[in-house]
Amino acid sequence: xxxxxARVAIWLAVGAALLLVFAAYLNPEMxxxxxxxxxxxx
Amino acid sequence: MTRTAAAPAPLSMKxxxxxxxxxxxxxxxxxxxxxxxxxxxxxxxxxxxxxxxxALAVQNLAWGVAGPFAGALADRFGAxxxxxxxxxxxxxxxxxxxxSTSGLAFTGSAGLLLGMAQxxxxxxxxxxxxxxxxxxEKRSWAMGVAAAAGSFGQFLMVPTENWLIGHLGWQQALFVxxxxxxxxxxxxxxxxxxxFIVNPLQQSLGAALxxxxxxxxxxxxxxxxxxxxxxxxxxxVHMPSYLKDHGLSQDVATGALALIGLFNVIGTYTAGxxxxxxxxxxxxSTIYALRSVAIVIxxxxxxxxxxxxxxxxxxxxxxxxTVPPTNAIVAQVFGVxxxxxxxxxxxxxxxxxxxxxVWLGGKLYDSTGSYDVVWWIAVGLGVFAALVNLPxxxxxxxxxxxxxx
Numbered sequence: 001x002x003x004x005x006a007r008v009a010i011w012l013a014v015g016a017a018l019l020l021v022f023a024a025y026l027n028p029e030m031x032x033x034x035x036x037x038x039x040x041x042x
Numbered sequence: 043m044t045r046t047a048a049a050p051a052p053l054s055m056k057x058x059x060x061x062x063x064x065x066x067x068x069x070x071x072x073x074x075x076x077x078x079x080x081x082x083x084x085x086x087x088x089x090x091x092x093x094x095x096x097a098l099a100v101q102n103l104a105w106g107v108a109g110p111f112a113g114a115l116a117d118r119f120g121a122x123x124x125x126x127x128x129x130x131x132x133x134x135x136x137x138x139x140x141x142s143t144s145g146l147a148f149t150g151s152a153g154l155l156l157g158m159a160q161x162x163x164x165x166x167x168x169x170x171x172x173x174x175x176x177x178x179e180k181r182s183w184a185m186g187v188a189a190a191a192g193s194f195g196q197f198l199m200v201p202t203e204n205w206l207i208g209h210l211g212w213q214q215a216l217f218v219x220x221x222x223x224x225x226x227x228x229x230x231x232x233x234x235x236x237x238f239i240v241n242p243l244q245q246s247l248g249a250a251l252x253x254x255x256x257x258x259x260x261x262x263x264x265x266x267x268x269x270x271x272x273x274x275x276x277x278x279v280h281m282p283s284y285l286k287d288h289g290l291s292q293d294v295a296t297g298a299l300a301l302i303g304l305f306n307v308i309g310t311y312t313a314g315x316x317x318x319x320x321x322x323x324x325x326x327s328t329i330y331a332l333r334s335v336a337i338v339i340x341x342x343x344x345x346x347x348x349x350x351x352x353x354x355x356x357x358x359x360x361x362x363x364t365v366p367p368t369n370a371i372v373a374q375v376f377g378v379x380x381x382x383x384x385x386x387x388x389x390x391x392x393x394x395x396x397x398x399x400v401w402l403g404g405k406l407y408d409s410t411g412s413y414d415v416v417w418w419i420a421v422g423l424g425v426f427a428a429l430v431n432l433p434x435x436x437x438x439x440x441x442x443x444x445x446x447x
């Protein structure tokens with residue numbers, strides 16, 4: 001039971017971390033800088 | 043000191059996974075955002091983009107060429123020592139990258155030093171420790187966890203480095219990254235293996251190399267990994283330009299990059315976990331075949347933000363998912379004694395493919411005026427890789443029993 005809960009907690013933490021980082025990419029300032037960098041390479 | 047594969051696993055799996063995963067998160071992550079320095083460095087130093095791009099090309103080649111040597115040293119003297127040297131090279135390379143005022147010094151630091159640092163702190167070295175300390179029935183899964191951590195590092199560090207440059211300036215940001223690279227040293231302590239019993243009858247390094255290169259399956263794995271490097275780096279580097287040519291906005295390229303990063307973490311973990319249940323050669327073959335199918339569909343449907351996002355998500359799942367099954371097969375066939383060195387050779391093939399993917403992408407674009415030819419080369423190579431992985435033998439190689447002198 002405890003093991004199962006720990007596993008669920010780990011998966012939730014991983015999912016939250018992934019979503020938080022993904023959200024950082026959607027930040028307008030970040031998206032603008034990144035897009036400029038990508039475009040500047042070509 | 044020599045090591046023997048027959049020695050009992052001395053480190054706990056949790057410790058190896060935690061420390062190994064954090065090390066590759068840092069080592070793979072730090073390097074992934076280097077493109078963000080292109081504009082500030084070239085503007086500040088008055089260099090051309092070619093100067094910057096050449097240093098990064100040297101970095102990728104140095105990473106590949108130094109890989110077998112770093113792996114052999116890790117197999118001989120232990121991953122702990124190689125990781126410490128790698129971490130110091132990483133920190134030193136980043137500081138020198140920040141203070142370089144000539145193109146040559148920049149190539150030496152950002153190119154050569156950082157490439158060598160990466161060879162000593164990334165998958166091949168860490169996988170050697172995982173191979174020796176995780177039971178075979180969990181090895182592919184454990185490699186998947188480490189690969190997913192490296193993918194997460196790549197995903198995480200782009201916004202982090204962007205934030206650092208924006209708030210501290212490009213030079214200070216590199217100094218901070220240098221300090222972060224030093225965190226590999228305490229983490230490496232968690233991968234410090236006790237000395238194993240000396241076994242004079244054990245296979246020598248040269249014999250292991252000759253054995254691997256005479257074994258067709260090893261060459262087939264190398265051929266597949268070459269294709270992986272070609273496809274991934276061609277798409278990663280040239281896709282923004284392709285989208286721009288077709289009139290899509292900058293936001294679409296950024297969104298695609300984020301989706302590739304997100305799904306890459308999921309794909310690498312899943313491939314490792316599946317490797318415990320299914321033949322790994324079939325997993326690899328499927329990954330390469332699906333890449334070709336995805337590219338063909340992407341080229342066939344009208345280009346739109348939706349088609350780009352779907353393609354990026356699918357390619358993200360298939361991005362670095364070849365890493366755990368490829369290395370797990372090497373461990374399964376040849377054992378774990380020289381796993382880091384053999385993993386380094388397989389990775390060298392990946393880096394040659396990467397170099398060709400970038401170079402040929404640009405070359406053929408210049409000569410034909412579009413990326414069409416390179417896209418179709420990527421499709422053909424995917425089919426080739428899918429086919430050559432099918433006959434790979436995964437069973438442990440049978441060696442004649444060594445005779446005492």
